[in-house]
Structure formats: C-alpha cells, structure tokens
Amino acid sequence: MKEFRAFVKKEFHHIFRDKRTLLVLFGMPLAQLILFGYAITTEVENAKMMVWNQSPGQFSNALIDKMISSEFFTLTESVNSRKEMLDVFRKSKAHIAVVIPQNFEEDFYRGEASIQIIADGSDPNLATILAAGAKGIIMTWMKGKILNPVSIETIGTSVRWHYNPDLKSVLMFVPGVITIILMLVNTTLSSISITREKELGTIEILYVSPLKPSVIILGKLAPFVLLSILNATVILLVAYVVFEVPVNGSVMLLFLESLLFILTALSLGVLISTVANTQQTALMLSLFSMMLPTILLSGFIFPISSMPVPLQVISNIIPARWFLVIIKGIMLKGLGIEYMWKETAILMGMTLFLIGLSIKKYKIRLQ
Amino acid sequence: MQNDSVIIANKLTKKFGHFTAVDAITFDVRKGEIFGFLGANGAGKTTAIKMMCGLSRPTAGEATVAGFDVNTQPNEIKKHIGYMSQHFSLYQDMTIRENIRFYGGIYGLRGKVIKQRREELIAELGIEEYANRRVEELPLGWKQKLAFSIAIIHEPEIVFLDEPTSGVDPITRRQFWNMIYEAAERGITVFVTTHYLEEAEYCNRVSIMVDGQLRDLDTPKALMDKYHKKNMNDVFVQLASTSTRTE
Numbered sequence: 381m382k383e384f385r386a387f388v389k390k391e392f393h394h395i396f397r398d399k400r401t402l403l404v405l406f407g408m409p410l411a412q413l414i415l416f417g418y419a420i421t422t423e424v425e426n427a428k429m430m431v432w433n434q435s436p437g438q439f440s441n442a443l444i445d446k447m448i449s450s451e452f453f454t455l456t457e458s459v460n461s462r463k464e465m466l467d468v469f470r471k472s473k474a475h476i477a478v479v480i481p482q483n484f485e486e487d488f489y490r491g492e493a494s495i496q497i498i499a500d501g502s503d504p505n506l507a508t509i510l511a512a513g514a515k516g517i518i519m520t521w522m523k524g525k526i527l528n529p530v531s532i533e534t535i536g537t538s539v540r541w542h543y544n545p546d547l548k549s550v551l552m553f554v555p556g557v558i559t560i561i562l563m564l565v566n567t568t569l570s571s572i573s574i575t576r577e578k579e580l581g582t583i584e585i586l587y588v589s590p591l592k593p594s595v596i597i598l599g600k601l602a603p604f605v606l607l608s609i610l611n612a613t614v615i616l617l618v619a620y621v622v623f624e625v626p627v628n629g630s631v632m633l634l635f636l637e638s639l640l641f642i643l644t645a646l647s648l649g650v651l652i653s654t655v656a657n658t659q660q661t662a663l664m665l666s667l668f669s670m671m672l673p674t675i676l677l678s679g680f681i682f683p684i685s686s687m688p689v690p691l692q693v694i695s696n697i698i699p700a701r702w703f704l705v706i707i708k709g710i711m712l713k714g715l716g717i718e719y720m721w722k723e724t725a726i727l728m729g730m731t732l733f734l735i736g737l738s739i740k741k742y743k744i745r746l747q
Numbered sequence: 748m749q750n751d752s753v754i755i756a757n758k759l760t761k762k763f764g765h766f767t768a769v770d771a772i773t774f775d776v777r778k779g780e781i782f783g784f785l786g787a788n789g790a791g792k793t794t795a796i797k798m799m800c801g802l803s804r805p806t807a808g809e810a811t812v813a814g815f816d817v818n819t820q821p822n823e824i825k826k827h828i829g830y831m832s833q834h835f836s837l838y839q840d841m842t843i844r845e846n847i848r849f850y851g852g853i854y855g856l857r858g859k860v861i862k863q864r865r866e867e868l869i870a871e872l873g874i875e876e877y878a879n880r881r882v883e884e885l886p887l888g889w890k891q892k893l894a895f896s897i898a899i900i901h902e903p904e905i906v907f908l909d910e911p912t913s914g915v916d917p918i919t920r921r922q923f924w925n926m927i928y929e930a931a932e933r934g935i936t937v938f939v940t941t942h943y944l945e946e947a948e949y950c951n952r953v954s955i956m957v958d959g960q961l962r963d964l965d966t967p968k969a970l971m972d973k974y975h976k977k978n979m980n981d982v983f984v985q986l987a988s989t990s991t992r993t994e
Binding site for chain 2: 398
C-alpha cells in the first residue's frame with residue numbers, strides 16, 4: 381500500500397507538470413462541449429430565403445409576411461425570373477426559394493393553389509430541414525385561411541418528440557461529448573503515460589523494483605480514473621448550467637456506468653502501450669484506432685440503423701456505441717439499470733477481455 | 748564455490764528460439780566484491796543481467812542471487828538488489844527530493860527512514876541547492892552519481908550497474924568509482940558492466956563474455972599476465988575478436 385501511494389504520487393507529478401497532458405485532460409473536454417453545443421447545431425435560424433412572386437396580391441403577400449415573421453427565415457432577395465433565381469442560388473445568397481405561380485390569387489379561392497419550394501441541395505441536410513419547415517408554415521397558414529377546410533386537407537399529422545420535445549441538439553451532444561472525451565482522454569493518456577517510461581528507459585527501474593506488475597498498472601491508471609470522474613462532473617455541470625441539459629435518471633448510476641466505461645478505455649490504453657514502444661506510436665494508435673470509429677460508428681452522429689450492414693457489424697466492437705446507449709438512457713430518458721444491463725454486461729466483457737489480453741502480452745514481453 | 752558468494756550461477760542459459768543468447772555460464776560473485784562483467788555489444792551481457800535481476804527466466808541452468816533462486820523467487824531477489832542503467836533512471840520532471848522519496852517508497856522504506864536517508868544523501872553529494880529543483884536541471888555527472896546513490900538507498904546486498912558511466916567525463920567517472928568503492932566497503936556487492944576498459948582495472952575480478960559464453964574470469968592482473976598484455980583493453984580486444992557472432 382505504501383508502495384502504491386508512492387507510485388500514484390509520482391504519477392500525479394507527471395500529470396500536473398506536463399502542459400500537454402493537462403491540455404488534453406481539461407482543455408479538450410470544454411472545447412469540445414462548447415464546439416458541439418454552440419457551433420455544430422442542427423437547429424435552423426434565420427435561413428436566407430428568396431421569393432419569386434408571380435402573383436402579387438393580398439394572399440401571396442400575407443403568406444410571405446407569415447414566413448418571414450417566423451424565426452426560421454429571413455427574406456434576402458426578391459426575384460422576377462427563373463434566370464435571376466438561379467443566379468441568386470449560384471451566389472449562395474439564398475438557401476431556399478419560394479415560387480408563387482401566376483394564378484395563385486385566383487386558384488386560392490378555388491382551393492387549388494400550389495406553391496413551389498426550391499431548396500439548395502448542395503447542403504442536403506439543411507435543404508431537407510428548410511423545405512420541411514417552409515411546408516409546415518405554409519400548411520398552417522392555409523388551413524387558417526381556407527373557408528372550406530375539408531376541400532384541401534382532411535388528414536393532418538401531428539408529430540411529438542418524446543424525451544427531447546424541442547429537438548434541442550445540445551441534448552444529444554452532451555452525452556456524445558462525454559462519451560468521446562472519456563474514451564479519447566483515457567485511452568490516449570494512459571497509453572502515452574506508459575510508453576513514455578519505455579521511451580525514457582525509466583520503466584526498467586520499475587521492472588527491476590519489487591513492485592508487482594499489477595501495482596504498476598493500477599498505479600498508472602488510478603490518477604486517470606479520479607481525474608476522469610472529475611472531468612465528467614465538470615462537463616455535466618457546464619451542460620446543466622450553460623445548456624440546461626438535465627440528468628433525468630440516477631446520477632449515481634450515471635457515475636458508476638461512467639466508471640465502467642473509463643475502465644474500458646483505460647484497459648484499451650494499456651493494451652496499446654504493450655504494443656507501442658514510443659509515445660508517438662501510442663498516440664497514433666489511440667487516435668486512429670479510436671477517434672474516427674468512436675465519432676463515426678458509435679451512433680453519435682450517424683444512426684447505426686441506417687449504416688450499411690458491414691459497418692453495423694463493426695460498430696458492435698466500438699465500446700462507445702454501448703456506452704452511448706447507456707448514457708442517453710440515463711440522462712435523457714431517465715432509465716434505470718434494468719433497461720441497460722445488456723450494454724453494461726457488454727462493456728464489462730470488453731474490459732475483462734482487454735485486461736486479460738494486456739496481461740498476456742505483458743507476460744510475453746517479460747520472458 | 749565459497750560460502751560468502753552472493754551470486755552463484757551454474758550453467759545459466761537463455762535461448763530465444765534457436766539463438767542462444769547466454770550459453771551455460773558458470774561463475775560466482777563474493778560478498779563486497781566489485782565484479783566487472785565485460786563483453787562486446789550483443790555478447791549476451793544484458794540478457795544475463797536480466798536473468799539475475801529476476802526479470803527473465805533461464806531456459807536452463809540455475810542461479811541464486813542474494814540466496815534466492817532466479818527460477819522460483821524472482822520477487823525476493825528484486826527486494827534485495829539495486830539497479831542502475833545506462834539510461835537515466837531518474838524522473839526528469841520531478842525534483843531530487845521527490846525522486847528519492849519515490850524510490851524509497853517503492854522499496855517499502857518507512858517515511859521517517861526515507862526522510863533521514865534523503866537528507867544524508869543530499870548532504871553527502873553536496874547538492875543542497877539543487878534538492879528542490881527538477882532533475883533535468885542537474886548536470887549529467889551529478890545525475891549519474893545521484894542515480895547510483897538512489898539505487899542503493901534501500902541498502903541492497905547487490906547493486907547491478909549497467910554501463911553507469913557512459914557519456915560521463917573522466918573526472919566525474921573517477922568520483923563515481925570512489926562512490927563504488929565506498930559502497931563495496933560497506934559490504935554492498937557491485938556487479939558492473941562497462942565499455943571503458945580502464946575501469947575494468949578498478950574491479951576486483953573481471954569476467955569477459957564472448958558469444959554468450961564466459962570466456963575468462965579472474966583478477967585484472969592475472970588476466971593481463973595470462974594473455975601477456977599491458978592493459979585490460981588489449982586483453983578484451985584479443986578475446987572479443989574471437990567472436991563469430993555477427994550483430
């Protein structure tokens with residue numbers, strides 16, 4: 381125990397005296413949170429809209445006013461020909477065009493009015509959102525104006541988003557950012573911290589000392605467990621205070637599951653360090669083997685169900701995929717352990733497998 | 748074999764696949780002796796030292812170090828030896844006091860003992876003004892002297908020094924050897940490898956490894972007489988040039 385304390389103390393010295401480690405440990409999480417929370421958002425505000433009104437009149441003007449008065453759109457251009465319209469699109473001065481045809485006013489009375497919406501498809505995500513938004517505003521407006529509603533639209537659909545009623549993207553990003561941070565920080569830092577001793581040659585001294593391999597590994601990892609829990613707490617607090625993201629489920633469960641996931645990431649880092657002999661190799665392995673798969677295949681950004689089957693299969697071995705289900709379940713849905721024991725068991729299995737493999741590799745190295 | 752031998756190796760062998768790194772070496776090292784372990788790069792010195800430090804299991808043969816068997820009691824061996832390598836074995840980003848405390852700690856010394864030995868050690872080396880500074884600020888020669896002092900902080904029975912003086916200037920090397928003599932006088936056995944052959948002449952006895960085998964073992968004077976050479980360098984070159992191993 382005395383030996384273990386001395387070792388952990390040394391590790392804290394290394395961590396707090398290395399600016400790069402501190403930056404990765406504490407700078408990266410906040411930067412990511414703010415980046416994802418503010419900059420990368422799927423909510424649309426003040427999209428640039430142009431209008432080609434071929435039938436100016438009471439109704440068409442009212443409709444345009446209605447669209448502008450929503451937060452969705454800002455009128456940037458009014459055009460009078462197809463050529464002009466295409467020109468505005470080419471210059472990217474508008475994302476969407478609302479084309480009101482010539483006989484709109486007359487057709488409107490007869491209940492046969494139609495409107496064309498043209499969106500700039502070079503940004504498909506935005507185009508889809510804008511087109512849907514425009515359609516929604518127009519339908520609502522028409523329903524209010526029509527004298528005989530039956531003739532135009534008899535069946536309406538009403539969609540309600542459960543768990544995230546306002547579809548705030550930050551609610552999705554906070555669990556995602558915590559997942560990515562815990563994975564990357566722990567894998568990278570633990571693998572680097574061990575390979576650094578290899579590179580400097582100090583590891584020989586540890587091997588020759590009476591310290592047991594388990595004490596060395598645990599001593600290496602213990603500080604990261606503590607600091608990661610601290611990290612997760614800070615992210616949750618910032619998320620709560622700045623972005624008003626609540627934890628709907630048990631905070632205790634969230635911390636326990638996070639601890640499990642931290643251990644998974646750390647054991648992966650240890651495994652990498654048994655393969656890599658230099659800090660640079662360790663860094664490359666951690667980043668390339670973890671960063672892209674964790675971000676792209678975990679379901680954080682792209683839904684797993686819409687991936688091609690081979691990628692869906694690969695996503696099963698990404699620890700972040702399982703933790704994301706857990707953390708979203710606890711934070712957004714307020715679920716308890718009974719809904720996530722499968723994912724928890726998978727993470728436990730992965731951790732045990734990685735630790736077992738590391739010990740095996742470590743023993744081979746010693747022979 | 749004498750009773751006061753602290754290392755006894757009997758046909759100690761290590762094979763990696765078909766390659767025999769250490770080929771049945773037999774020798775003993777007496778208590779308080781300064782034992783030179785010479786050999787060209789690739790002769791098998793490092794592998795032999797690893798086996799004696801309990802880091803690597805022999806393929807065949809046996810050895811006891813400080814009375815413990817390398818095959819069955821490697822952890823006991825580790826408690827009774829010190830080790831210093833050619834690489835810096837100190838943590839550059841920690842202060843001298845922190846380094847000393849760390850090594851004392853991992854060898855299980857009590858806090859009070861560590862504190863007392865630490866202050867003695869700092870005073871002996873005359874590095875009071877550096878004591879709270881990071882090791883990276885210390886000149887190379889002092890780093891090596893400090894590393895040696897730390898390697899014997901737990902009063903081991905044997906200290907293994909793997910090319911401790913490489914890259915150190917001649918004056919510091921001389922001071923370093925004075926420290927080795929003092930340690931030997933206190934009863935610590937010193938097992939040292941070096942590439943500086945004039946240092947071999949400071950040893951009580953010297954062994955020379957060629958191609959994994961122990962080619963000769965005696966006092967420097969006896970070896971020089973036997974091969975009719977004026978210095979250890981010539982003895983070494985004559986023996987090492989019989990090597991058939993290509994690196």
